[in-house]
Amino acid sequence: MKNLFANPYLLLTLTVLSWSGNMVIGRGVRGDIPPLSFAFWRWVIAFALILPLALPHLKTQWPLLKKGWKPLLVLGLLGVGGYNTFAYLALQDTTATNAALLNSFIPIATIAISWAFLGKHLRRIEGIGVVVSLCGALTIISRGDIAVLAHLNLNIGDVWMLVAVLDWAIYTVALAWRPAGVHPMLMLGATTVIGLSALAPAYAWEMAQGRVMNIHLGSLSALAYVGIFPSFLGYIFYNKGVAEVGPNKASLFIHLMPVFGTLLSFLFLGEIPFWYHYLGIGLIFTGIWLTAKR
Numbered sequence: 001m002k003n004l005f006a007n008p009y010l011l012l013t014l015t016v017l018s019w020s021g022n023m024v025i026g027r028g029v030r031g032d033i034p035p036l037s038f039a040f041w042r043w044v045i046a047f048a049l050i051l052p053l054a055l056p057h058l059k060t061q062w063p064l065l066k067k068g069w070k071p072l073l074v075l076g077l078l079g080v081g082g083y084n085t086f087a088y089l090a091l092q093d094t095t096a097t098n099a100a101l102l103n104s105f106i107p108i109a110t111i112a113i114s115w116a117f118l119g120k121h122l123r124r125i126e127g128i129g130v131v132v133s134l135c136g137a138l139t140i141i142s143r144g145d146i147a148v149l150a151h152l153n154l155n156i157g158d159v160w161m162l163v164a165v166l167d168w169a170i171y172t173v174a175l176a177w178r179p180a181g182v183h184p185m186l187m188l189g190a191t192t193v194i195g196l197s198a199l200a201p202a203y204a205w206e207m208a209q210g211r212v213m214n215i216h217l218g219s220l221s222a223l224a225y226v227g228i229f230p231s232f233l234g235y236i237f238y239n240k241g242v243a244e245v246g247p248n249k250a251s252l253f254i255h256l257m258p259v260f261g262t263l264l265s266f267l268f269l270g271e272i273p274f275w276y277h278y279l280g281i282g283l284i285f286t287g288i289w290l291t292a293k294r
Contacts, residue, residue, distance in 0.1 A: 008244035011237035012253040018229040020260035022084070023099065027091045029222045032214040035088035038226070040196070040203040041213075043080055045227025046235075047192045054189030061182055065190055068179025072190050075178065078171040079235065080195020085202070086164035094157025102161040103257060104137040109169035110251035117173060125290055126248070133255040133287025136280040144276030172247040175239060188235055255284050 026038065033041075058065075065072065090099055107130060178187060213219060242250040259281050 008241040008250075009253075012241040012245075012250055013256060015234045015237040015241065016253050016256040017260050018234045020257045020264060022226050022230040022234075023087070023091070023103075023257065024261065024264055025222045025225060026088050027099075029219055030088075030092055032216070032219045033222065034206050034211040034213065035092055036085065036199065036202045036206040037211070037213050038088050038223070039081075039085040040199045041223050042084070042226040042231050043192055043196050043199065045223060046231035047189070047196065049228065049232045050185060050189045050192055053185040054183070057183040057186040061186055064179050064182050065186070068182065071174060071177040071179060072187070073194055074174050075171060075187075076191035076194025077198055078167050078174065080192050081198035082167040082195075083164050083171065084230075085199065086160050086167055090157045090160035090164060092157060093155050094161060099157075099161050102158060102165055104134060104255055106165050106168050106172075106254045107248075107251040108134070109165055110172050111248050113169050113173045114247050129287040129290030130252060131287070132290060133252055133284050136283025136285075136287060137255045137258050139276050139280035139283060142276075144274070144279070169251070172242060172251050175242045175247065178239075184236065184239060188239065252288055255287065259284055 029038070087099070087103075111130065182190075238250070241253075
């Protein structure tokens with residue numbers, strides 16, 4: 001089992017599975033939990049889980065943290081303070097289809113930024129894999145009809161989602177500059193503190209506007225899920241996956257979100273998959289295989 005979880009591709013797959021549930025829940029509870037409150041409390045929960053695992057490394061690795069404060073600041077603001085906050089703001093106004101479509105462009109943005117700042121290039125077979133995988137994601141989102149994509153209307157929620165896409169692409173590439181020698185849990189703890197420091201005043205402002213949580217079992221369960229799985233486990237798995245396979249290959253797994261969205265809708269909402277779901281899933285897995293194979 002330990003060797004199984006050492007596989008970076010499995011870790012990236014589990015990450016995207018948890019993030020797919022995060023998108024579904026974020027849209028579902030938008031009436032009960034305001035976006036900034038949702039972002040703030042999910043990371044408070046995650047930090048409570050991270051802290052006991054990070055503290056044992058703080059004393060010995062504090063000099064490394066101080067030395068690498070600049071990349072940590074960037075990673076904390078982007079990865080903890082930024083992406084999910086922008087995504088929750090987007091889900092207030094945009095549809096799940098639009099959000100999934102725009103989110104599918106994260107690999108393209110990551111590859112472009114990686115090429116511009118790290119000088120990394122995809123091999124031809126990897127480039128073909130990216131295109132095939134993107135076509136699979138678009139097939140699911142468009143329900144097999146290209147006219148659906150042509151008639152998508154952008155609104156302020158879509159703008160927030162584009163900001164989230166750019167944010168996550170930069171975060172993925174910026175992981176290349178994470179401080180060397182810092183334990184992964186300590187790094188995650190440090191970036192969480194930075195992100196929460198940025199979210200706290202935004203959360204206070206939101207409450208001052210009269211937007212407060214509607215506390216009940218459903219909203220508390222949603223917070224528990226996003227705090228434990230997408231935040232705590234998801235970020236551990238994603239950071240390790242990027243470290244193992246690089247930002248370009250790791251970001252490609254974002255295309256699995258429409259796949260898992262389809263499966264989750266079937267399991268929890270009783271929505272039966274159609275032919276275009278199977279075609280899209282096949283294309284996505286083919287693209288990932290082409291890109292990941294040696």
